[in-house]
Amino acid sequence: MTLTPPHQATSVPAPIPSLHTVQRRIHVFTEDPATELTEMATRLSRLNELGIRLEGSEALDDIAVDMGERAGFLYAMVNAFGEEQTFLGLRNPPRDAGYPLVGRTMSRAHGYCPEVVQRRRGLPLPNVAASPRFQGNHVVDAIGIQSYFGSPIIDAATGLVLATVCIVDPEPRTLADAARLQAIVKDGTRAAAAELKIKMPVP
Numbered sequence: 001m002t003l004t005p006p007h008q009a010t011s012v013p014a015p016i017p018s019l020h021t022v023q024r025r026i027h028v029f030t031e032d033p034a035t036e037l038t039e040m041a042t043r044l045s046r047l048n049e050l051g052i053r054l055e056g057s058e059a060l061d062d063i064a065v066d067m068g069e070r071a072g073f074l075y076a077m078v079n080a081f082g083e084e085q086t087f088l089g090l091r092n093p094p095r096d097a098g099y100p101l102v103g104r105t106m107s108r109a110h111g112y113c114p115e116v117v118q119r120r121r122g123l124p125l126p127n128v129a130a131s132p133r134f135q136g137n138h139v140v141d142a143i144g145i146q147s148y149f150g151s152p153i154i155d156a157a158t159g160l161v162l163a164t165v166c167i168v169d170p171e172p173r174t175l176a177d178a179a180r181l182q183a184i185v186k187d188g189t190r191a192a193a194a195e196l197k198i199k200m201p202v203p
Helices: 033-049 058-071 113-119 138-143 174-196
Strands: 075-081 085-091 123-125 147-154 161-169
Touching: 033 075, 058 075, 058 085, 058 161, 058 174, 075 113, 075 174, 085 113, 085 174, 113 123, 113 147, 113 161, 123 174, 147 174, 161 174
Parallel strands: none
Antiparallel strands: 075 085, 075 161, 123 147, 147 161
């Protein structure tokens, strides 16, 4: 994770890099790298087809800010998965609040959004320390995250998760508040999918 002020990332790469090329430099997050990298190439092609650039978007930043404010969370993201994770939408804490600022990109293998990509459904973690599987993570060490709520943006045409939407915070939350927080993320997921013109499968 880049702990620097937000910056614009580069646009969608063209042509799509070969699997032989990317496998040497991409951090995978599954136990099936070949399938993961094939899906990554398909995902990048689909993002390119939809005209989705891997860079910050003011409209998506607004969605992230709205989610964070409604939830009372310091950080919120609309996160596209390519060779790395790119925060198309991003809410950071105020610069003078004393918390780290997150940049626009992060390793594919870091954070909890890779788990959302794999499971293809939401992941509510009101207290990451309460789950042995999730209590150890680069993001926990980098910015002290203790609560995470995420949801996938699934492309109906390909069946792939093209992006994720999440809120994260350095304070744990209660199980009693988990449903409300996940509902906020789902609202953000629908808004982000509409902004990106991604048609999601009918529930």
